Amino acid sequence: MKLSDKIWKEFYIKDIFITENKKKLQMPTGAYIDKKDLYKFTIPRITVTSENNGINSFMGSEHKNYRVFTNFISVSFLGTVFYHRYKASIDMKVHCLQIKDTTLNPYLAEFLITEIKQSLLHASYGNQISSTDLPNKKLLLPIDENNQPDYKFMENYTKSVFEKKELIYKDYIAKILKKLKYKEIESLKDKSWKEFFIIEIFDTIQRGKRLTKAKQIKGNMPYISSTASNNGVDNFINNTENVRIFNNCITIANSGSVGASFYHPYNFVASDHVTHLQQEDMSEYVYLFISTLTNRLKQKYNFNREINDKRISREKIILPVDDNNEIDYDYMKQYILNMKYKKITHYIKRTGV
Numbered sequence: 001m002k003l004s005d006k007i008w009k010e011f012y013i014k015d016i017f018i019t020e021n022k023k024k025l026q027m028p029t030g031a032y033i034d035k036k037d038l039y040k041f042t043i044p045r046i047t048v049t050s051e052n053n054g055i056n057s058f059m060g061s062e063h064k065n066y067r068v069f070t071n072f073i074s075v076s077f078l079g080t081v082f083y084h085r086y087k088a089s090i091d092m093k094v095h096c097l098q099i100k101d102t103t104l105n106p107y108l109a110e111f112l113i114t115e116i117k118q119s120l121l122h123a124s125y126g127n128q129i130s131s132t133d134l135p136n137k138k139l140l141l142p143i144d145e146n147n148q149p150d151y152k153f154m155e156n157y158t159k160s161v162f163e164k165k166e167l168i169y170k171d172y173i174a175k176i177l178k179k180l181k182y183k184e185i186e187s188l189k190d191k192s193w194k195e196f197f198i199i200e201i202f203d204t205i206q207r208g209k210r211l212t213k214a215k216q217i218k219g220n221m222p223y224i225s226s227t228a229s230n231n232g233v234d235n236f237i238n239n240t241e242n243v244r245i246f247n248n249c250i251t252i253a254n255s256g257s258v259g260a261s262f263y264h265p266y267n268f269v270a271s272d273h274v275t276h277l278q279q280e281d282m283s284e285y286v287y288l289f290i291s292t293l294t295n296r297l298k299q300k301y302n303f304n305r306e307i308n309d310k311r312i313s314r315e316k317i318i319l320p321v322d323d324n325n326e327i328d329y330d331y332m333k334q335y336i337l338n339m340k341y342k343k344i345t346h347y348i349k350r351t352g353v
Contacts, residue, residue, distance in 0.1 A: 001157055006142035011149060013119075014135035016112075017073075017097040026131035027075075027097065030090035031065035043068065044088040048076040051229060059089065071104050073097040073113060075134060079123025081116050083109035095134055102151045107162070111154040115139045173344055180341040185334050191320045196327065198315045201290070202277040205312065207254070208270025209244045211237075221245075222266065226256025226273035231264070234271070243269045249278035250291050254307045259298025263287040275312060285336040286329050293317045 013027070020028050030046075038045075041060030049056050054074050060066075070087045074080075077093040085106060090096055097116075098104070119137045123129050129137075144150040199205060208224070216223065219238025227234050232251055247267040251274040253260040265284055270276055277294070294317060301307055307315075322328040 001153075001160055003142070003157070006150065006153060008140050009143045009147065010138045010140055012135065013097070013116075013137045013139060016100060016139065016141075016149065018100055019135055024132055025135055027095040027134045028067070028069070029095045029131045030067055030092050032092040033061055033063045033065050037061050037063040037066075044084070044086065045091060046074050046082070046084065046088050046094050047091040048078050048080060048093060050078075050080045053084070054080060054082040054094070055088075056091070061089070067096075069096045069098065071098070073104070073109055073116065075116065075120070075129065077123070077128040077130070078125065079117070079120035079129060081113050081120070083113060085109075093128070095129070095131055101148075105155065107158040108151055108155040111158045112139070112141075115141060173348070177341070177344060180337055180344075182338055182341045183334055185331060185338065188320075188335075191328075191331065192325075193318045194321045194325060195316045195318050197313075198277065198294070198317060199313050201317075201319075201327070202279045204249075204278040205275060206244070206246075207275050207309070208246075208272050209242065210272040211239060211243055211269065215239070222264070222268040223271065224251050224262075224264065224268050224274055225271040226253040226258070226260065228253070228257035228260040232260065232262045232274065233268075237269060239269060246270055246276045246278070248284075248287075249276045250287055250294060251276050252294055252297065252307060252312070255303070257298070258301040258303065258306055259295060261291045261295040261297070263291045275307070275309075282329075283333050285333040285340075288336045289332040290317070290319070293319070 014025060017027065019025050038059040038061045040058065042058055043060055044055040045057045045059040046054040047056040048054075054076070066089055068087055068089045069084075071085055072083075073096075074082050074084060074088075074090060075095045075097060077095075083104075083106065099108075102108070116139065119139055120129060141149045142153050144153070211223070216235055217238040218236070220236055221238065222233045223235040223237045224232045225234035226232075232253070245267055246264070248265055250261060250263050251270065253274050255273045263284065296317075297307065297315060320328045320331050322331070
């Protein structure tokens with residue numbers, strides 16, 4: 001099953017998906033609803049966010065503009081595209097694409113989303129996609145013997161890709177589980193804890209170095225900045241001069257999403273908006289344990305009160321201790337190892353992978 005074996009043809013989005021308002025010919029869209037007219041509920045609210053499948057919150061409303069759709073693809077005015085097999089409401093400037101001549105399913109949706117994104121590559125704040133622009137965007141799709149979109153091929157092709165990835169994942173988790181030795185340990189609440197200065201825990205504490213967007217060269221190395229998303233990765237670059245490259249350490253955001261803390265087992269370039277914390281012999285499991293605690297620093301700081309070098313030197317975190325009142329690294333390692341083991345085995349049981 002190869003994409004290159006198929007004949008492809010261009011189709012307008014209006015030919016593939018349901019439109020409304022025959023005079024203007026536009027895609028269904030949400031409308032503005034004031035926060036006071038929304039209440040916490042179980043229905044996902046889809047906005048222009050590029051995260052969490054477009055879900056901003058879970059809300060209900062009795063407002064006349066509150067629109068709910070099921071089994072659709074959402075396209076925001078900025079070009080973010082997601083599939084929703086569940087019932088969801090959409091915010092203003094989020095469009096709803098419901099397919100015309102077949103039933104949308106996760107595999108077909110993933111194929112179509114890839115093509116839709118290609119059609120919307122130039123979408124931005126300065127080039128927004130209106131409900132009247134979207135119907136006239138074109139998609140390049142494989143066709144059947146009747147010169148129509150070959151939805152069955154699209155579905156089967158995507159399914160085959162997923163199945164291959166599942167086999168790779170099965171092999172991966174089998175190898176991981178062999179390395180994870182579950183062991184019963186004390187619960188967190190039964191463990192003794194003690195305060196330690198951050199400078200007591202780590203051998204090296206150093207900020208990254210300023211690197212403006214204009215000077216960033218596209219590449220494959222993660223560029224870690226002050227974002228709280230994607231493990232702190234802001235870009236992928238190829239800069240090697242006048243930068244600071246770290247690996248196997250924790251970063252804490254000094255500004256922006258102040259306090260956001262992540263573990264990085266790979267080489268990365270650090271911006272001046274993060275400080276890296278490293279101890280030579282610390283295992284990845286201990287790093288992961290400690291990063292959840294350093295992440296709590298964001299409760300003390302904000303955009304107007306950043307974490308500078310002086311402040312971080314005075315910061316303390318509470319860590320579990322052994323019978324000698326020393327940091328219990330073995331406990332932290334086993335705790336995270338146990339958690340990883342439980343998560344993987346639970347996933348296997350639920351999915352049958």
